[in-house]
Structure formats: C-alpha cells, structure tokens
Amino acid sequence: MATLAPQAPWAMRLVTDRLPVGPPSYTAVTLDPSTQTAVYTDAAGQPIEMGGHGTSKTTGTASMSGGRDGQKPQPQTQDDHTTDYESD
Incomplete structure (x- = not known):
C-alpha cells in the first residue's frame, strides 16, 4: 500500500506573500x-520618515426601494456605508 505525503489544505497552497x-x-x-507619536530611527540614530498609511473616508449609499406594480418607488433611504481608503 502506498503512503501519500501530507499536503497543506488546498486553499493554503494558493497563499503567497503580498509584499516582498x-x-x-x-x-x-x-x-x-x-x-x-512613534519616532523611527535609522542605525545612526537619525529620525526617518515612515510615510503615510492612508485616510479612510466613509460614505453612505442610497437606493430606491420599490413599490409593487403600478406604485411609485419609495423615497431614497440610506441603506449602506462604503469605506474608501486614500493614500496620504
């Protein structure tokens, strides 16, 4: 009887590093x-700039909730929020 070497689960074999x-x-x-605030320093003890991490902005989305056949749609209501990230 042959013995198979154990493998990582299927999805874990697809995972790769996102950044170097x-x-x-x-x-x-x-x-x-x-x-x-945090101060990052190099090997010489000099402060270095680490850059921005981005800013999040939340906006509301609205949709028309419809009436039945022959009825007008209801007024727009805010029904969800979307978060968008922007670089500094």
Missing part, C-alpha cells in the same frame, strides 16, 4: 513624549 519580505528600514522605534 525584507529587513525593516528602521532600527528602533521610540515614543515622543510631547506628541505621543
């Missing part, structure tokens, strides 16, 4: 006590 993996561009992270 490499060393971080900073060597330390500290908290600035006056602004309560």
Whole structure:
C-alpha cells in the first residue's frame, strides 16, 4: 500500500506573500513624549520618515426601494456605508 505525503489544505497552497519580505528600514522605534507619536530611527540614530498609511473616508449609499406594480418607488433611504481608503 502506498503512503501519500501530507499536503497543506488546498486553499493554503494558493497563499503567497503580498509584499516582498525584507529587513525593516528602521532600527528602533521610540515614543515622543510631547506628541505621543512613534519616532523611527535609522542605525545612526537619525529620525526617518515612515510615510503615510492612508485616510479612510466613509460614505453612505442610497437606493430606491420599490413599490409593487403600478406604485411609485419609495423615497431614497440610506441603506449602506462604503469605506474608501486614500493614500496620504
């Protein structure tokens, strides 16, 4: 009887890294006590800019909920929210 080697589940075999993996561009992270924000520093101890993470904007969507045959559609009502992310 032949023995099959165990394999990862089908979906897990399709997973790949989304971004290239490499060393971080900073060597330390500290908290600035006056602004309560993170300060990233390089190997020489100089602060470096980490860039923006984007801004989320939520907007409402509206739709017409219809009446039955021969009736006018009901007024628009807000029935859902959509979140959109924009780069800084």
